[in-house]
Amino acid sequence: MKTAIFGGSFDPPHLGHIEIAKKALESGIDKIIIMPNYLNPLKHSFSAPPELRLKWLKEIFKDFKNVEVSDFEISQKKPVYSIETIEHFKPDYFIIGSDNLHTLDKWHRINDILKKVEFIVAKRGTVDKNLLSKYNIKKVLDVDIPISSTEIRNCKFEYLPKVIEKEIKEFYGQNCKN
Template sequence: MPDPATEVPPAGRRTGILGGSFDPPHMGHVSVARDLVEELRLDRLLVIPAGDPPHREVTLPAEVRLDLTRRAFADLPGIEVSPMEIERAGPSYTVDTLEALARRFPSDRLVLAIGADQLAAIHRWDRWRRIPELARIAVMPRRGREPAPSPESTPIEYVVANVTRVDISASRIRQRLEEGRSVHLLVPETIRHDVERAWAGRRARHVTQ
C-alpha cells in the first residue's frame, strides 16, 4: 500500500485516522475499521500503530506490531496502514500526527476516530485543544451509551460513529496468550500463528530468566 509520506492525494479527499497500540491487532479492530469507512463515508482510513504510546505500555516491539497490523488489514478496501508514528522519534502524540497529515495533505478533510473512553479523557492529551482545529472528531459509543466529554473539555464538537463493537480486547487476548491458550477467531487467521508464536517465545524467555 502507498505510504502517506509519498502519496499525492486527490483534492478534497475524506481521510479517517484510527490510531492505537495494536498489541496485537485483532478482529475487533478490523470490524471497527470496516464500519468507520462506511459510517463516515471515508475515501480512505489510515490505521496508524503507535510507536511509543505515552499513556500505556506495550508488549510487542513497534516493528512487530506494524508488520502484524499491515497483514491484519491487507487487501481491505479503503484501509491503509501507515508507519508514520513508528518512524517518528519520541512519544506518539495524536496532535503531532494530525499536524503532520495536515501538512502532507492540505486538501484532505481529516476525521479522527476515537472511543468514548478516549473522549472522556481527551483533556489530558497533549495540546488537546488543537485537535478539533485539525480534524473532525468521530466518537464510537461503548455498549450503546451516548459518548460524554469530561467537564474539562466541554464544549468540544464531535459526531457519533455508530460502529459494531465486537466484544474483544487486546488485554483479553494477551491474557489468553500468556496462559498458552489459542486466540483462534480473536485475531485474523493471517497473523494468528505469528501472534501465538511471539507469545510462546516470550514465555520461554521468562522461564529461562
C-alpha cells in the same frame, strides 16, 4: 476526499480493529490511515515491539481498498503526540475507541486537535453521552466485536484475524498458564 486516521497501540490488532475500519468506510470515509504508535504518550510500555505490530497490521489490511497502514509514528522511535500526526497528514477525522473518551482531557494540545479534526468514536458497549457532547462528537460507530487487546494479552485468544492468529498466540501465549 474524506480521510481519517485510526491510531492506537494495536497491541495486538484484532477483529474489532478490522470492524472499525469497515464501519468507518461504510460511514462515508474515503480513506483510512491506520497509525500504530511507537509508544502511546499516556503509557509507559508496550508488549509487542512496534515493528511487529506494524507487520501484523500490514498483513491484516493488505487487501483492503482505501486503507493504508503507516509507519509515520513508529519510524520516529519515540512517543508521538496525536497533534503531530494530525498536522502532518491533515485528516478530516480521527478515529478513537470509546475507552479513550475518558482520557481526552490528558491529550497534548487537545484544543488544537479539536479545531483540526472531528473525532469518530468506535463504541463497544455503552458510551458516555456527556463526553460525546463535551467534545462535540457526532459520529459514533457501533462495533459488535466484544474483545480488547488487553484481553488478548491476558490469553483470551478469541476474535483474532486468521492471517496472524498463530503469531499472536505464540507471542502472547508465552505468558499464559496452562
